[in-house]
Amino acid sequence: MTRKAWTKGLAASWIVALAACGGGGNGGAGEDTGGEAGAAAGGDAAAPAVDPATAATIRGVVTYEGVSPTMTEIDMSEEPVCAEKYPTDRPMTEQVVSADGRLANAFVYVKEGLAGEWPAPAEPAALDQVGCRYDPHILGLQAGQTLLITNSDAVLHNINTQPTANRGFNISQPQAGMVSHREFSRAEVMIPVKCDVHGWMHAFLGIVDHPYHAVSLADGTFEIASLPPGTYTIEAWHEVYGTMSQEVIVGDSETAEVAFAYSADMASADVPMAEPLVLTHGPDDGHEAAHGAGNAGADR
């Protein structure tokens, strides 16, 4: 596994706690592919202690105001193997999923306020390719956590990740059932994923240093549980409407309710992505890490 050697080298400098945790078991899945998003994890003995008696929860809803953009049907005629998987429901674009003023597929995570190091969950985060689409469309996972990529289609897919703060990869999966494993060593919100064979296939990975992340469901709701009580900056990221953040205080055993209110006029061509890695030293001081000015309309 020479491929992983370098990744681990990078990881070592960032995730110091990794070695300390050793084979320390699992703290529950850090996955948030649906259901009780991101609720688990964090219970590992080697992680910063979160007393179950005082653990807090942040939950809320992502709303959307304004005319909902029309989702368009994806033309899969060039790929019959995939087109056949939609006998009734037509495959639609996934950038905006909104019903009743609720916005799905927003990545919600603790941006600031956590102290300590969380070991990566032993459980992998799963990204599937089925019917020439990614499942899920938005996936959160932890730096150092294994990303398990499966091709469930009997066609060639390539999984082309385009990070800026991590090294990316571009894997060919020419057969159904093929599985690949990778990991990212650094936090990065978000990493675009695309399939070059099928230009309509896009996904985004949110990589964070801890298990406190979630993705808003079809009804706009999300939940981040098992948090140490404290004061946090919670950020929501959406691929069309950008980022919003707010400060949340949760006391012992409390559940804080948070709402992120997006609106149609926040749509922006310049959705903020992770900042590139910055040189710790270099011959010139001119290397700046600026990556766009962020999304002023959506940033609070």
Place this chain on the structure above:
Amino acid sequence: MAAERARALITVGLAAVATSVAVPPGVAAQDAERGKIVYGSWCVECHGIEGRGDGSAASWMLPRPRDFVQALYQIRTTANGQLPTDADLLRVLQFGMAGTAMPAWPNLSETEREDVIAYIKTFSPFFEDTLPEPMDFGSDPGGGAAALGAGAEAYRNLECWKCHGDAGRGDGQSAPTLEDWRDLPIRAADLTEPWAFNGGMGVEEIHKRFLTGLDGTPMPTYSDALESGIVTADDLWYLAHYVHSLSSGSAPKVNELIAARRVDDSLPGSLDDPVWDAVEPSYVPLVGQVIEAPRQLSPTVDGAWVRALHDGQELALLVTWNDPSESPDPAWDEWQARIARTLPTDGRAASLNRPMNDGFALQFPPAVLESMERPYFLMGDARKPVYLWHWDSDAGLSEMRARGLGELEPLGAGELTGTAAWDDGRWRLMIRRPLATEHAAVLAFQEGEAIPIGLFAWDGSSGEDASRGSISGWYFIYLEEPRSASVYVIPLLAALATGIFGFAAAARAQRRLEPAVEPAEQTA
């Protein structure tokens, strides 16, 4: 083998330690400081002051120059997503990146190359804590007919054709939508023109690309497929042999002279006439037209093959060139729009947003020259016009007089006949014309004369027409006399072979001139 690898690793390791890890900033690196001077002299115009691949010349280039900050290097011996070794970077300086604007740098000393590599690495934080490690590529089980069969099967099963096309000409169904890591349009490689492969055209080099992928491009790694047992190590080698077999395996030799053999039998009557198979084609490289606005530095068509025959009465030409799109094709509309957004259009972006046809033209002087002075190579000028065969994929063939690029005037001489067809990413155009003519502005072909000829090509799906397209400059066509005339022609050619065009010559200088066969034609 292992010892060699170990030595290479140690060398790479020492170099990396010396240049980017152990040495503190400021002192860093004596050699990186020297490399900065080299960079400022030779690299900065394209790669930019900050190494982001955004130098003053960059916007004309497709693909764009390497961004040393993001450090996605296509040509490596390291695994997918990894940084290149110093040896990988040195290779690029030594050989250049064929098919791109990156030349080889024979003018740089070994020390200067090492220095500039040390400097280039300082642009990226990824080099600060990473030691690139070459992959194990295994060993070639060898080629042969069975290997080629297995390779062809792998080409189908691994769905290489999705991007590269059934015949390998970069015309697969996914080709129009491909983008590089900067979201700029990028071509699927034309596998029948391996002299434009960025990382070299040998079997071993092709094989390396399968395992490493071409980072920053849509070309993925097949290492995972290998580890998963979906493809065997031998199959990937056979695939490399197969890709290699799609051409002669060497760059076509460029002659200034296109010979039209004289035949006693009848001239070929169609594109598929087997008579053509016996005619040696001449390869004419084409480059983007950058002299007059609107320009095109990164055109689609980079060469054409010309076959010529005559029977003393009539001249017959078969011209073939690779173009992945049969324009206009709605599947390429978005590609056309993206090209217009990506490359400078000299203010013409709006007018490129329409269905555009493919085109080709052959220019001649209006009469056999009495002196050495040919018309201006860009379709002549007001003083000295050219006589032109103009072909449009919709309107067909017509005879023109031109007094400058795009200054076309139909002659209505009506002496041309011809036919064209597009298959699997290649145009074939056959043209016939009587040698003699009554028309004053029309060239009367004469046997035993070296007659100047120049080629132009346009890909409508890349927004090419008029001055935006590919050009060749002047070559010569020679209609063989009944008896051999080589005794006159060879000295004449020697005299003319110099001074064609600076940039064309520079581009050609990169290519190793090896015995010509005819790569593109063997795939049919």
